Amino acid sequence: MTLFDFHVSATDPVTAARAATFVTAHGVVPTPMFMPVGTRASVKGVTVDQLREIGAHVVLANTYHLFLRPGSEIVRDAGGLHRFMGWDRPILTDSGGFQVFSLADTVRLTDDGVGFRSILDGAKHFWTPEDNMRVQEDLGADIIMQLDQCPPYPAEKEFVAVAVERSAAWAARCKAAHTRHDQALFGIVQGGVFEDLRAESVSRLTEIGFPGYGIGGYSVGEPHDLMLESLAPVTELLPANRPRYLMGVGNPTTMLEAIALGVDLFDCVLPTRTARMGTAFSSEGRMNMRNAKYARDFGPLDPSCSCSVCTTYSRAYIRHLVSVKEMLGSTLLSIHNLHVLVDLARRARLAIEAGQYSAFLQVWREGPGADDY
Amino acid sequence: MTLFDFHVSATDPVTAARAATFVTAHGVVPTPMFMPVGTRASVKGVTVDQLREIGAHVVLANTYHLFLRPGSEIVRDAGGLHRFMGWDRPILTDSGGFQVFSLADTVRLTDDGVGFRSILDGAKHFWTPEDNMRVQEDLGADIIMQLDQCPPYPAEKEFVAVAVERSAAWAARCKAAHTRHDQALFGIVQGGVFEDLRAESVSRLTEIGFPGYGIGGYSVGEPHDLMLESLAPVTELLPANRPRYLMGVGNPTTMLEAIALGVDLFDCVLPTRTARMGTAFSSEGRMNMRNAKYARDFGPLDPSCSCSVCTTYSRAYIRHLVSVKEMLGSTLLSIHNLHVLVDLARRARLAIEAGQYSAFLQVWREGPGADDY
Numbered sequence: 001m002t003l004f005d006f007h008v009s010a011t012d013p014v015t016a017a018r019a020a021t022f023v024t025a026h027g028v029v030p031t032p033m034f035m036p037v038g039t040r041a042s043v044k045g046v047t048v049d050q051l052r053e054i055g056a057h058v059v060l061a062n063t064y065h066l067f068l069r070p071g072s073e074i075v076r077d078a079g080g081l082h083r084f085m086g087w088d089r090p091i092l093t094d095s096g097g098f099q100v101f102s103l104a105d106t107v108r109l110t111d112d113g114v115g116f117r118s119i120l121d122g123a124k125h126f127w128t129p130e131d132n133m134r135v136q137e138d139l140g141a142d143i144i145m146q147l148d149q150c151p152p153y154p155a156e157k158e159f160v161a162v163a164v165e166r167s168a169a170w171a172a173r174c175k176a177a178h179t180r181h182d183q184a185l186f187g188i189v190q191g192g193v194f195e196d197l198r199a200e201s202v203s204r205l206t207e208i209g210f211p212g213y214g215i216g217g218y219s220v221g222e223p224h225d226l227m228l229e230s231l232a233p234v235t236e237l238l239p240a241n242r243p244r245y246l247m248g249v250g251n252p253t254t255m256l257e258a259i260a261l262g263v264d265l266f267d268c269v270l271p272t273r274t275a276r277m278g279t280a281f282s283s284e285g286r287m288n289m290r291n292a293k294y295a296r297d298f299g300p301l302d303p304s305c306s307c308s309v310c311t312t313y314s315r316a317y318i319r320h321l322v323s324v325k326e327m328l329g330s331t332l333l334s335i336h337n338l339h340v341l342v343d344l345a346r347r348a349r350l351a352i353e354a355g356q357y358s359a360f361l362q363v364w365r366e367g368p369g370a371d372d373y
Numbered sequence: 374m375t376l377f378d379f380h381v382s383a384t385d386p387v388t389a390a391r392a393a394t395f396v397t398a399h400g401v402v403p404t405p406m407f408m409p410v411g412t413r414a415s416v417k418g419v420t421v422d423q424l425r426e427i428g429a430h431v432v433l434a435n436t437y438h439l440f441l442r443p444g445s446e447i448v449r450d451a452g453g454l455h456r457f458m459g460w461d462r463p464i465l466t467d468s469g470g471f472q473v474f475s476l477a478d479t480v481r482l483t484d485d486g487v488g489f490r491s492i493l494d495g496a497k498h499f500w501t502p503e504d505n506m507r508v509q510e511d512l513g514a515d516i517i518m519q520l521d522q523c524p525p526y527p528a529e530k531e532f533v534a535v536a537v538e539r540s541a542a543w544a545a546r547c548k549a550a551h552t553r554h555d556q557a558l559f560g561i562v563q564g565g566v567f568e569d570l571r572a573e574s575v576s577r578l579t580e581i582g583f584p585g586y587g588i589g590g591y592s593v594g595e596p597h598d599l600m601l602e603s604l605a606p607v608t609e610l611l612p613a614n615r616p617r618y619l620m621g622v623g624n625p626t627t628m629l630e631a632i633a634l635g636v637d638l639f640d641c642v643l644p645t646r647t648a649r650m651g652t653a654f655s656s657e658g659r660m661n662m663r664n665a666k667y668a669r670d671f672g673p674l675d676p677s678c679s680c681s682v683c684t685t686y687s688r689a690y691i692r693h694l695v696s697v698k699e700m701l702g703s704t705l706l707s708i709h710n711l712h713v714l715v716d717l718a719r720r721a722r723l724a725i726e727a728g729q730y731s732a733f734l735q736v737w738r739e740g741p742g743a744d745d746y
Contacts, residue, residue: 042694042701045418048685070668070693078671078689086685295443298451312421312459316451320443321415327700328415 001028004184004211006243012351014358016235016262019349022212022243024090024142025182026082029057031243031264032348034250034341035092037272040065041075041085044272045331046338048086053308054339055346057089058143060267063136064096064103067125068118072138080140092267093141094247095132095188098150098216109149111166129173137180145214145247146174148188153221160192161200168204175208186245188214189238193222193230202237212243215263219249224373228257235262252281252344253373256364259348260357271341275333278322281340285368287315289333294319307339374401377557377584379616385724387731389608389635392722395585395616397463397515398555399455402430404616404637405721407623407714408465410645413438414448414458417645418704419711421459426681427712428719431516432460433640436509437469437476440498441491445511453513465640466514467620468505468561471523471589482522484539502546510553518587518620519547521561526594533565534573541577548581559618561587562611566595566603575610585616588636592622597746601630608635625654625717626746629737632721633730644714648706651695654713658741660688662706667692680712 001023010019022029035058036043036051043051043059051059061081066072078084081091100116101107108115113128127135132147148167151160171187178185187205191197205213215234218227231246238244243264249255250268258266271281280287282302287294300310301318309318309332321329351360364370374396383392395402408431409416409424416424416432424432434454439445451457454464473489474480481488486501500508505520521540524533544560551558560578564571578586588607591600604619611617616637622628623641631639644654653660655675660667673683674691682691682705694702724733737743 040693040697040699041690042699045700045704047423047681047701047704049681050420065697069697070689074669074689074693077669078687083671084687084690084693086690296447296450298456308420308422314451314457316443316447317414317457317459320413320447320457324413324438324442326413326415327418327703328420330700331418331420331704 003182006212006241008240010353010355012357013355015260015361017259017348017352017357018262018264019352020243020264022264024184026088026090026142027057029090030349032259032345033057033265034255034345035060035265035267036338036342037062037267037269038085039269040069041081043334043338044276045327045334046272050335051087052089054335055342056338058092058265059087059089060092060094061085061139061141062096062099063093063132063139064099066139067096067135068120072135076138076140082140090143091141092143093136093139093145095136095145095147096127097132097147098248100127101150111169113147129170130177133174133177137178137183141183143184143186143212144178145186146171146188148190148216150190150217150220151192153192155192157194157197160190160194160197164190164197164201164204168201171205171210172208175210184211186210186212186214188216188247189234190217192217193226195230195233198230198234199237202234206239210242212245213238214245214247216247218246224254228254228261231258232261250341251373252341252369253364253371255341255344256348256361259345260361266345268341271337272334275337276330278329278333280318280333281337281369281372283367283369285372289315289319289322289329291319301336302340305336305340306343307336309336309339376555379585379614381613383726383728385633385730386728388633388734390632390721390725390730391635391637392725393616393637395637397557399461399463399515400430402463403722405632405718406430406638407628407718408433408638408640409711409715410640410642411458412642413442414454416711417649417707418700419645419707423708424460425462427708428715429462429711431463431465431638433465433467434458434512434514435469435472436466436505436512437472439512440469440508441493445508449511449513455513463516464514465516466509466512466518468509468518468520469500470505470520471621473500474523484542486520502543503550506547506550510551510556514556516557516559516585518559519544519561521563521589523563523590523593524565526565528565530567530570533563533567533570537563537570537574537577541574544578544583545581548583557584559583559585559587561589561620562607563590565590566599568603568606571603571607572610575607579612583615585618586611587618587620589620591619597627601627601634604631605634623714624746625714625742626737626744628714628717629721629734632718633734639718641714644710645707648710649703651702651706653691653706654710654742654745656740656742658745662688662692662695662702664692674709675713678709678713679716680709682709682712
């Protein structure tokens, strides 16, 4: 097994779905795979033991947040993110570009990089692609992402075209600046909902060549159908022998639809964020656990779920915890919701290996969870 | 093994400390034992799997809170607290009397019982001792406590004398009203810091006869020395063949001093409450994890601790979580702090079994954690 080898072991006969493995320095990742988000080097309320029990293989952490606190030098001096957060399986960091654009007060964008003020203390920072690589090398994740410019939706085509051009130029600079051979640097496809710009972006990135490709700029407000429509040609153009990572997307339905288009990796804050709002995913669709109808419902959250929460606690108990604002409610719902997504990707993989993915997807589309996107 | 058998297996040759076992319907409890508090049927932020890993044998839940939400009927219909909260080891409930007096807006106290308004919706409630037994039978804990009147500190001796008399009368009524033979009903010794009133209370309660005795009315603001001074004659007077439970006390030093006086059971919110404020117990005394001095401290919280937090995470990581207000920080510190208390009681038991408790206590008294009470 060579580092960053992406081996496709099965392809679905009907859809573009594929089952594969990706080799990282901290283990082999079976795909399709859902990656829980641990923004500040912590999946909110969930321990690493619980993440392992959920079946999570890769955890995502956010460079922007960690750069500000505790600072990438501290993480580096701790021996990198794995040692720092006690997670010995693969980790992925984003570049932080998305957060710079969406969270920072004042953003100064030039062809050379991006300047921003800290949301914490107003301190000025400037990241060139080279600076960003240094930060991500300090954090030490197994998969790191290029610095890119992610346009909002809607955006003028001319604006998106500039972002594609700039992101491609930064991709080349990131690759040139990146020195750690134990990290896989992924390029990021941009282009919004414009098919020709997406194609241009793929062409520029594959010319440079990366061990994997992120697909960015989705789930930023565009209609769901439009997203899937414009995603299809992107995955067709991307090389078949490299993993494809649809960034920031992870509701059950969109994940399964994107798997059918040939996407391999997913991440999203949705399972944990909705958990903290008292919402459970289930095979019957989302359940608002604040609802009084669960007060005397002594069955599990989801009878078809095998997670530790569903085998131990009842809906009535979770409803009680959420009602009285016990933090354990957020933790238990987070564990369950993450398990739902991780397990859904695992079952998708089994369906692909069995040559049954289109049937698997059709069952989902006709089920009560289909509206969940 | 007969239910509620309390078997003393070792007594310390110098102090009054003893090692024993207490038989409950959900297992045998080795003592001395520290019991984590799960006020609303949840030890804040800690799952039952984590509680088991900590080595907790008994969890305490609060009748007052559960009576108001979700209501004792719902817990009863769920199959009792064990089923409701997913904990198959012993559970203890207090009577709720302490919370009625300390939390309720308007308390109406008569010889027949206590009237109070809900802190949630202002609804009026009245508990006779018989009502209170019915509520605790619905909750279904293994050890339940009589309804009593806990005077504040300081209080006039005449006031405390009335509380002793009333609590003794209620003890008899609780015993007469209690019907569940799988529950051990404990009487509660009151009397404040007045030795003769404490003796009177013990005399009244032992005349009625209980499978165990709570010692209430401490840790309500009295000086630490005065508490231990007035506690000594109480444990001497209580029958040697029954467990003694010092209610609401559980800082490391007081627990070890009280064990030397012959106390067997302890509970306290301190480990979890201080955890949520960012404080770690350690063999070096308390550590405020917000302190910047831990930012680059990559060692464990306590090098001498064997808990899952100390073997997985660093001070720098915990400091980071606490600084950025990640809920995982509270959970990890709660697990560690609970482990410290549970493990300290376990080690006290080993010292008693070895006939070395006075030496064990002396080492603690001379150590950096001795000021922690």
